Amino acid sequence: MNSSFDPYAYVLAALDGLGPEPLTGTVARHAPDGHRDAAAALLGGVWSALARPGALATNFRLVESGREIDRSRWMRSRVGDGEVLHTELVPAYLQSAVDRGATLVVSHLDALDGTVMMLREAVEYLLTARAWVNCYITAGTASAFDVHTDDHDALILQLAGRKRWEVDTRIGAGAADLAAGHLDTVLEPGTCLSVPRGTAHRVTGTGELTVHLTVGYEPFADAAAEARRLCTAGTGLPAADRTRLAGRLARRTERRHGVSLPGALTGELRDDARIRWASRFPPTVEHARDGLVITTMDRRFRLDGRLARTVGLLTAGAPLSWSQLCERSDLPAADVRSLVGFGIRHDFLICEG
Known part of the structure; x- marks a missing residue:
């Protein structure tokens, strides 16, 4: 994963810029601060996934004029030792197909790259939503899917090249065509766009190689x-x-990606550790007379009320370095270390590094 890119901060900035409440269903575009660096970091994840599809080769589709091209033409697979699937893309065929207007679709890119997975987890945590990330790579000016609607909300993140988006103004109407006066915009690298479910849209290239991510999500x-x-x-x-x-x-038991292996094995917390809440969705925190009651991943913990500020920093969901956590906490460093150690042992905190 690119250590200089913070997916959580990028998603937070994108959501803030797209409107006060993305869940209300609005069509909007925004270019967050640092958007070009974010695009470059995520694009690196795309190229990494293309270099090693592995056992998730079925996540790849090549679509031309609305039809899928047989996978045997552009992908080679074999079973190696231990029945591990080895897969390679065929660059010459892919380049030719994409140049003439085909679109390479990578479904659930988050399962293939750690940076993209952290992006998906940030969307899920901040929107309390189930999310997934698909990638679309094309060139030329053709549209592989023409006007269509999706049954989920989406955040579009442009990573390379420019792409033209036409989006209906009748949000969620499920229309079969675009209304007069619809949004017609070209996304630059790092720019994001929100497209509510059931909203007709058409995506076309601008004559250059273009890559974008669609983060689909379903709140609650x-x-x-x-x-x-x-x-x-x-x-x-x-x-x-x-x-x-x-x-x-x-109360769902699902976790974010990652494990506190060094701290769990040694019992020590390194000064360069990065700490984040472990659950896939935010916990509930109740302030009782005798302390805090936290419900997370189908477990309940009762903590001292004096930990409230530090717990609030952790449950916000953003990764924090050890120094950041100590600076923002109102507790002595020894007490913060004890809390983090408790979180590692009980698996509700992820401490990496």
Whole structure:
């Protein structure tokens, strides 16, 4: 992963610039501070994934004029020792296909690159949403998919070249075509665009090699589905109650990518460690008379109330260096170290480095 790029900070800046509440469904574009550095870092993840598709080769599709090109033409695979799948792309065929207007689609790019995975995790944590990242690489001016709608919200991140986006003004209408006066914009590297679900849009190249990521996301998807099942069963959890839905997601056992292996094995915390909350979705923190009650990954912890500020820094979700955590905390460094050590042992904090 590119150590100089902070995916969490980039996603936070992008969401702030796209509007006060992306979940309300707005079409907007924004170029966050440092957007070109972010584009370069994420583009490095794309090239890395193309160099080693591995066992996730089925995540790759080559689409031309709305049809998929047979994978055997542009990908070679073999099973090696230990039944490990070795896969290589065929550069000459891919280049020819992309030059004539085909689009290489990499689904769930976050499963192939650590930097992109951290980007996806930041979106999930900040929007309390299930998210995934797809990549689109093309050249020329053709559109592989023409006008279409998606059944999920999306954040578009342009990484290389320029791409033209036409987006309907009738947000979420599920229209089959674009209305007069629709948004017509060209995205530059580092620029992002929000496209709500059910909104018609068309994407075309501008005659140059172009790469963009689509971060699809579904707010409260799992908890909302669970709520609907409970309501059908007569137990009555309102699907629109975000506080309750967030509480149910806090009990999910899913974690972010990463492990506190050095600290867990040695019991020591290095001064250059980077610390972040481990759960995929934010925890719930209740302030009780005798302290804090934290629910995360289907577990409950009761902590001293004096830890409230430090816990707040950690549960915000951003990775913090050890020095940053100590500077912003109102506790002595020894107490902060004890809290972090407790978090490592009980697996609700990830400490890397």
